[in-house]
């Protein structure tokens with residue numbers, strides 16, 4: 001459980017690697033009165049991540065880190081997070097795996113969104129694997145991050161039905177619409193709201 005500090009919003013950082021559509025929905029949510037979080041920092045491993053543009057538009061600080069030397073970089077990230085008094089991390093399309101040590105420093109305070117009904121289809125290329133297996137349903141999951149990939153405690157899931165002529169792209173579109181609704185709901189849930 002992430003503790004709310006009463007009237008003040010808990011400062012959160014969002015980690016991204018690409019488009020940032022979940023980031024966009026989280027920013028929108030964070031500006032609402034009933035949101036227990038504010039988004040104070042955007043972190044990316046990819047200098048070309050489209051989502052970084054959202055930082056400028058919304059006046060949110062952004063930092064890009066080159067993950068070649070993961071240990072060193074994670075220590076740098078930890079000090080940036082400390083400097084900005086970040087108490088919660090939302091991974092939103094962040095395609096790097098954080099170390100056990102990093103996760104331990106934010107135990108129970110890191111959330112991730114994954115485009116499948118976990119524990120099914122952990123990892124990459126989710127939608128294609130779902131279709132290859134002729135699944136009837138797919139969906140998305142928000143979960144706490146632990147040291148095993150896509151395996152932490154599930155907070156919320158949303159199911160979507162797979163249509164007859166579903167393609168990887170059509171399924172991705174269907175799922176991501178639900179992701180944008182699910183992530184804010186899951187955050188509220190972690191605050192018991």
Ligand code: GAR
Pocket residue numbers: 016017018019020021022023051092093094095113114115123124176179
């Ligand atoms: C989302 O579908 C998210 O669930 C997925 O990447 C996409 C990012 O889109 N994350 C993963 O696959 C993590 N394993 P976005 O940049 O538009 O939010």
